[in-house]
Amino acid sequence: MSFLVILEQRQGAVKKASVDVWHTVQHMVEVLGKTDVYGLVMGDVDKNVIRSRCGGKGRIYMLNDAAFHDYCPECYAGAIVEMAGHTNAENIFFANTAMGKDLAPRIAMRLDAALASDCVIGLDGNGLLKAVTTMYAGTVSAVVENLKKRAVYTVAPRSYSFEGLGENDVEILEGKGECLSKSNSVLKGVIYNKGRKDITESDILVAGGRGVGSSENFALLESLATSLGGVVGASRSAVDEGWRPHSDQIGQTGRSVAPRLYIACGISGAPQHLAGIAGAETVIAINRDREAPIFKVADYGIVGDITEVVPLLERAVCDF
Numbered sequence: 352m353s354f355l356v357i358l359e360q361r362q363g364a365v366k367k368a369s370v371d372v373w374h375t376v377q378h379m380v381e382v383l384g385k386t387d388v389y390g391l392v393m394g395d396v397d398k399n400v401i402r403s404r405c406g407g408k409g410r411i412y413m414l415n416d417a418a419f420h421d422y423c424p425e426c427y428a429g430a431i432v433e434m435a436g437h438t439n440a441e442n443i444f445f446a447n448t449a450m451g452k453d454l455a456p457r458i459a460m461r462l463d464a465a466l467a468s469d470c471v472i473g474l475d476g477n478g479l480l481k482a483v484t485t486m487y488a489g490t491v492s493a494v495v496e497n498l499k500k501r502a503v504y505t506v507a508p509r510s511y512s513f514e515g516l517g518e519n520d521v522e523i524l525e526g527k528g529e530c531l532s533k534s535n536s537v538l539k540g541v542i543y544n545k546g547r548k549d550i551t552e553s554d555i556l557v558a559g560g561r562g563v564g565s566s567e568n569f570a571l572l573e574s575l576a577t578s579l580g581g582v583v584g585a586s587r588s589a590v591d592e593g594w595r596p597h598s599d600q601i602g603q604t605g606r607s608v609a610p611r612l613y614i615a616c617g618i619s620g621a622p623q624h625l626a627g628i629a630g631a632e633t634v635i636a637i638n639r640d641r642e643a644p645i646f647k648v649a650d651y652g653i654v655g656d657i658t659e660v661v662p663l664l665e666r667a668v669c670d671f
């Protein structure tokens with residue numbers, strides 16, 4: 352088996368979602384032993400940033416050309432197809448981000464490869480790649496069978512660190528690529544929420560639901576998140592109430608997140624919300640209803656009123 356992971360870059364930073372995919376693949380390689388692993392970064396990223404974020408083994412190619420600074424579907428697709436040929440990669444992985452979802456079908460079509468979207472990947476009992484995709488807000492799972500020589504996957508967010516992967520033996524090679532696109536160019540880049548960390552990029556999320564009660568009460572969550580070095584997210588109800596912007600919404604019609612720690616405050620745990628946090632490593636739920644479904648998926652539960660529990664939690668964090 353050979354793997355190619357597309358590492359996504361924005362403004363010179365490698366996106367957490369694609370770093371998580373790289374490490375998911377690295378954990379498979381640990382089990383498989385001799386397997387060829389390649390990464391591809393397009394755009395201007397500091398080599399040391401890649402080295403500090405991507406552990407394990409393999410070779411990461413960097414295409415530093417200015418043409419790749421902004422996302423351009425045609426030139427990115429051209430470079431990926433070329434890299435797939437160069438590395439002879441049988442399995443090509445994208446994070447299930449907007450860019451990944453846009454590129455993966457283009458690549459699959461050009462390489463005559465199978466396509467599977469929003470998958471959890473791992474190995475089956477025979478050491479073969481297993482991809483499981485979910486439907487209906489995570490209530491139905493399907494194992495994807497690849498009947499082609501090659502396959503392209505978009506991978507659902509899962510929190511993975513490179514702890515336990517041993518020495519960082521990744522080789523980073525710089526190359527040049529060329530944008531061959533004549534029909535696409537970026538007119539204007541817009542950065543939303545400038546200065547605020549994106550909820551999909553944070554390792555710690557403090558999310559609030561209808562139980563928070565008001566937009567003012569979200570200040571309690573902001574304060575806890577700041578003490579923990581995290582950011583605030585929201586359920587759809589909190590967004591519908593106008594307490595938070597839609598970019599903070601987590602779930603089926605919001606965003607999927609994979610933090611190492613997710614603290615759900617006043618969130619009941621509807622399937623549509625849980626669909627967005629399947630990749631979270633540790634879940635803490637605070638809810639005054641001990642029967643709330645969120646407690647079924649939580650690693651730790653606190654039954655209580657968020658206006659009392661959240662400040663206590665923050666004080667404990669600060670005293671730590």
Ligand code: FAD
Nearest residue numbers: 560561562586587602603604605617619623624639656657
């Ligand atoms: P509620 O269900 O009203 O729960 C509030 C919780 O807060 C309760 O458990 C209550 O016990 C607790 N509570 C109240 N007061 C306090 C207090 N003072 N202290 C502690 N606890 C308190 N939802 C999403 O979140 N994301 C999505 O992307 C999404 N997409 C959807 C797509 C579709 C097609 C549909 C049909 C629904 C979708 N929903 C989504 C909505 C989802 O079904 C739920 O309605 C929503 O998640 C409920 O949000 P909530 O948990 O904040 O509110």
